[in-house]
Amino acid sequence: xxxxxxxxxxxxxxxxxxxxxxxxxxxxxxxxxxxxxxxxxxxxxxxxxxxxxxxxxxxxxxxxxxxxxxxxxxxxxxxxxxxxxxxxxxxxxxxxxxxxxxxxxxxxxxxxxxxxxxxxxxxxxxxxxxxxxxxxxxxxxxxxxxxxxxxxxxxxxxxxxxxxxxxxxxxxxxxxxxxxxxxxxxxxxxxxxxxxxxxxxxxxxxxxxxxxxxxxxxxxxxxxxxxxxxxxxxxxxxxxxxxxxxxxxxxxxxxxxxxxxxxxxxxxxxxxxxxxxxxxxxxxxxxxxxxxxxxxxxxxxxxxxxxxxxxxxxxxxxxxxxxxxxxxxxxxxxxxxxxxxxxxxxxxxxxxxxxxxxxxxxxxxxxxxxxxxxxxxxxxxxxxxxxxxxxxxxxxxxxxxxxxxxxxxxxxxxx
Numbered sequence: 001x002x003x004x005x006x007x008x009x010x011x012x013x014x015x016x017x018x019x020x021x022x023x024x025x026x027x028x029x030x031x032x033x034x035x036x037x038x039x040x041x042x043x044x045x046x047x048x049x050x051x052x053x054x055x056x057x058x059x060x061x062x063x064x065x066x067x068x069x070x071x072x073x074x075x076x077x078x079x080x081x082x083x084x085x086x087x088x089x090x091x092x093x094x095x096x097x098x099x100x101x102x103x104x105x106x107x108x109x110x111x112x113x114x115x116x117x118x119x120x121x122x123x124x125x126x127x128x129x130x131x132x133x134x135x136x137x138x139x140x141x142x143x144x145x146x147x148x149x150x151x152x153x154x155x156x157x158x159x160x161x162x163x164x165x166x167x168x169x170x171x172x173x174x175x176x177x178x179x180x181x182x183x184x185x186x187x188x189x190x191x192x193x194x195x196x197x198x199x200x201x202x203x204x205x206x207x208x209x210x211x212x213x214x215x216x217x218x219x220x221x222x223x224x225x226x227x228x229x230x231x232x233x234x235x236x237x238x239x240x241x242x243x244x245x246x247x248x249x250x251x252x253x254x255x256x257x258x259x260x261x262x263x264x265x266x267x268x269x270x271x272x273x274x275x276x277x278x279x280x281x282x283x284x285x286x287x288x289x290x291x292x293x294x295x296x297x298x299x300x301x302x303x304x305x306x307x308x309x310x311x312x313x314x315x316x317x318x319x320x321x322x323x324x325x326x327x328x329x330x331x332x333x334x335x336x337x338x339x340x341x342x343x344x345x346x347x348x349x350x351x352x353x354x355x356x357x358x359x360x361x362x363x364x365x366x367x368x369x370x371x372x373x374x375x376x377x378x379x380x381x382x383x384x385x386x387x388x389x390x391x392x393x394x395x396x397x398x399x400x401x402x403x404x405x406x407x408x409x410x411x412x413x414x415x
Contacts, residue, residue, distance in 0.1 A: 042234030065090035148348025
């Protein structure tokens, strides 16, 4: 009898069991491509151990989503047949990521395309969809579930959102490979405490402290790792290089067949091979070369911005021009970086999370259920806002001039 599953060793979850339909998808070239897309883009230039990829994160998310499914099945809240769908949805949730993970999203912004939209097409229109159908699953349903758009809110929330397998995998995984000590979370406690109320994923009230701890860990990881000034320096260089070379390389004009060739090393190699026939291409090539050889830009100005609302509008191009005018440094050597993210994970529909559903049980019966606003959770409320950081970067040779100009302009600005 042929073994219908494979156990793989994972540093975060110890063992991950992969079943036959999942294994066939994992073995496709489209999924294997995720091995060549780093989870944290250029963070390895600051944290040398951050070489982990979207591949192992996808396996970890599938593993945790399956555990959540089993817990809810044991509580009589979903059918046994739902668990494989949840696992496959989590496995495929990052299939559409481009090179350098979320960094490439910033390149795609000009076309108003997201990795979720591309992922949906990969599920529906490639061999992955064929394998899903042959295994007896509905590829259209999975194309919705994997990206937070199915008609089952709590199943969407298992895969992405505040209490999701996605968050519970990437935080400890990123913490482990960067060496950061901020990402310790009790995923077992959280998963065992999951419930469903009014079709929404809920949490047993007794595990609220574990949720608080996870949110604080995420906030600290953004400050210490994801938004680290040197990590972002490398990313700013890559971003500028890709934007300058886009017309030449067609990074945002692609078919699905062309898109699945885009990996970290493929794009870097193309950037390093750019011709020198124009100043734009020469600049793109130099930025890529400096990135490759870790000659990173220097951060000369930083300002933390917080807002309770989503909109933090900063006109980076205008700031760049003004700094250039005052400092006398060429505008092409000044980089104004504006980052904004929610301190609380977004909902599957990409809206700001406003609350968490809490329940209290007696035996198997819910005796109390209520939606607790994030603002009413003291520790989480204290960090609940849209985090923003404004930074100015430049090569070492311009450091003092640009620093003085940036302080003169931005030190007086109200944000």
